[in-house]
Amino acid sequence: MELALRRSTTGFLCLLLVILEGHKVKTDIAGCHFYDTVNLTSSQKFENGSYFYQGVEITPNRTGEYSHVLLPDGDRESVKSHWRGCVCQLKTCIRLCCPPNQYMTPDNVCVDGLEEETWSDHYVDITSENDTKSLDFHKDFVHQGHLPQPCSDLYNLYKNEGILFENGTFLRHYDNKHLTKQEYCIQPLKFNDSIQILPFNCAIKSGPDWGKTVAISTSIVGIVVTIAVFCLTEKLRNFDSICLISYMVCLGLGSLMQLLDSWQIPTSTLCEPTVGMRESALQKNRPT
Ligand SMILES: *[C@@H]1O[C@H](CO)[C@@H](O)[C@H](O)[C@H]1NC(C)=O
Ligand SMILES: *[C@@H]1O[C@H](CO)[C@@H](O)[C@H](O)[C@H]1NC(C)=O
Ligand SMILES: *[C@@H]1O[C@H](CO)[C@@H](O)[C@H](O)[C@H]1NC(C)=O
Ligand SMILES: *[C@@H]1O[C@H](CO)[C@@H](O)[C@H](O)[C@H]1NC(C)=O
Ligand SMILES: *[C@@H]1O[C@H](CO)[C@@H](O)[C@H](O)[C@H]1NC(C)=O
Ligand SMILES: *[C@@H]1O[C@H](CO)[C@@H](O)[C@H](O)[C@H]1NC(C)=O
Numbered sequence: 001m002e003l004a005l006r007r008s009t010t011g012f013l014c015l016l017l018v019i020l021e022g023h024k025v026k027t028d029i030a031g032c033h034f035y036d037t038v039n040l041t042s043s044q045k046f047e048n049g050s051y052f053y054q055g056v057e058i059t060p061n062r063t064g065e066y067s068h069v070l071l072p073d074g075d076r077e078s079v080k081s082h083w084r085g086c087v088c089q090l091k092t093c094i095r096l097c098c099p100p101n102q103y104m105t106p107d108n109v110c111v112d113g114l115e116e117e118t119w120s121d122h123y124v125d126i127t128s129e130n131d132t133k134s135l136d137f138h139k140d141f142v143h144q145g146h147l148p149q150p151c152s153d154l155y156n157l158y159k160n161e162g163i164l165f166e167n168g169t170f171l172r173h174y175d176n177k178h179l180t181k182q183e184y185c186i187q188p189l190k191f192n193d194s195i196q197i198l199p200f201n202c203a204i205k206s207g208p209d210w211g212k213t214v215a216i217s218t219s220i221v222g223i224v225v226t227i228a229v230f231c232l233t234e235k236l237r238n239f240d241s242i243c244l245i246s247y248m249v250c251l252g253l254g255s256l257m258q259l260l261d262s263w264q265i266p267t268s269t270l271c272e273p274t275v276g277m278r279e280s281a282l283q284k285n286r287p288t
Contacts, residue, residue, distance in 0.1 A: 028064055028066070029062060029063065029064040029084070029085075029086045032062070032064075032086035032088075032089065033181075034066075034069070034070035034084075035070070035095065035144075035147060035168070035180065035181040035182055036086055036087070036088035036089065036093065036168070036181075037064075037066075037084040037085060037086050037087065037088070038053055038084060038085055038087050038142065038144055038146070039082055039083075039084055039146055040053060040058070040063065040082070040083040040084060040085045041082050041083065043085075048060075049063075051063060051083075051085055053085055053087050053142065054087075054142050054143065056087055056090050056091050056142060057090075058085035058086070058087055058090070062085055062086040062087075062089070062090075063083055063084065063085045063086070064083070064084060064086075065081055065082070065083055065084075066079075066081070066082060066083075066084050067079065067080070067081040067082075069147075069148060070182075071148050072148060072149075072150045072151065072182040072183065073264070074182075074265075077148075087142050088142065088144075088168065090142075091141070091142045092126060092135065092140065092141055092142070092166055093141060093142045093143075093144050093168060094124065094137070094141040094142070094143055094144065094186050095144045095147060095168065095181040095184070095185050095186060096143055096144060096145045096147075096185055096186060096187055097110070097149055097150075097154060097185035097186070097187040097200050098110030098145065098187055099145045099146060100143050100145035100146075101113075101114050101115075101145075102114055102145075103187070103188045103189065103190045103195060104156075104187045104188065104189045104190070104200075105189075105190060106189070106190075106191060108153075108154055108155075110187075111190075114188055114195075116138050118195075119188070119194070119195040121194075121195070121196065121197075122136060122137040122138060122188075122195075122197065123135065123136060123137065123197075124137055124141070124164065124186070124197050125159075125163075125164065126164055126165070126166050127163050127164065127165050127166065128165070128166040129166075137188070137197055144181075147181070147185075149185065150182060150183050150184060150185055150200075150201065150202050151202035151203075153202065153203060154185070154200040154201065154202060155200065155201065155202075155203070156187075156189060156198045156199065156200050157172070157174075157198065157199045157200070157201060158198065159196070159198065160173075161173055161174065161199075162199055164186070164199065168180070168181050170183075170184045170199055170201075172184075172201065174204075175204065179201060183201065183202065184199055184200060184201045184202075185199075185200050186198070186199055186200070187200055205264075208262055208263050208264075209262055212262050213259065213262065213263070216255050216258055216259045216262070217259065219255055220252055220255050220256060220259070223248050223251055223252040223255065224252065226248055227245055227248050227249065227252070230244060230245050230248075231245065
């Protein structure tokens with residue numbers, strides 16, 4: 001009886017490991033955040049393995065095969081396998097809300113028809129370490145027009161309400177918060193016949209709920225103590241308590257997920273591959 005139980009437990013743990021390992025096969029480009037990459041599917045690939053994306057050459061060591069996209073909340077969504085290139089380390093990127101060549105209407109709808117000639121004020125101020133320069137929206141940037149929108153209820157800020165840094169960070173003056181490309185986007189907004197390039201962001205969420213945190217943490221501590229007592233007491237080592245312990249482990253994991261959720265920590269990061277594995281995977285997937 002006990003042997004069978006032990007075997008099935010081992011089997012279960014192995015299955016869990018296999019599932020977690022599955023996550024690790026995916027190849028990311030070493031040292032490059034997902035939000036610094038672009039989809040290379042419709043770009044031309046040369047014999048030497050380089051791609052050209054909006055006029056920028058991306059060498060093979062800056063490309064990788066992805067079968068997921070990273071959502072703004074940190075979760076991963078599986079998509080058809082495709083190649084991506086780390087282009088933002090080569091040229092300044094601008095992270096758009098809408099697909100390329102579209103503009104935003106005041107009701108936050110992306111509409112086709114953004115043509116170069118039809119608007120004059122197409123300069124964006126970019127701040128680097130030492131200075132601020134005005135860059136041409138059409139010529140000086142790589143446009144990242146296919147990243148997932150930060151949230152469904154975007155609202156725009158005005159030009160003087162934040163600073164866009166060269167490294168892609170946006171400083172929102174309202175609360176002095178540095179927003180990453182997962183949290184904001186830039187988009188030309190058409191406002192009764194004039195077009196302005198404005199930053200868009202999401203409503204500021206209230207902080208984590210401390211009452212909930214304390215309650216769930218207390219219950220996790222209780223569960224851990226109970227499991228420890230059942231494991232350490234010789235007298236309680238029988239079939240019933242193994243069932244109870246299994247139940248407690250499930251309950252504890254559930255509570256832990258709830259806690260992470262209330263702190264908005266993406267649970268998918270628990271299974272993130274380590275940097276070493278990422279690099280060895282990259283070697284394997286290099287085009288020849
Ligand atoms: C990448 O680009 C191709 C072709 O434009 C498109 O079919 C595919 O859905 C894109 N994938 C992602 C994840 O954006
Ligand atoms: C790769 O090939 C393209 C097209 O022939 C060329 O423009 C580019 O310079 C080459 N890159 C390298 C790193 O050799
Ligand atoms: C990629 O390779 C090129 C030469 O092919 C080199 O100049 C560049 O520094 C390398 N980049 C990285 C990130 O290794
Ligand atoms: C910024 O200024 C500092 C000194 O004032 C200098 O060392 C550094 O190289 C400058 N950085 C750039 C990107 O120009
Ligand atoms: C980007 O640059 C700004 C200003 O130099 C800095 O405050 C911010 O931490 C940088 N962000 C990243 C991700 O390096
Ligand atoms: C733009 O719309 C505002 C009202 O929303 C109006 O007051 C203003 O005159 C309009 N500007 C132009 C140039 O039509």
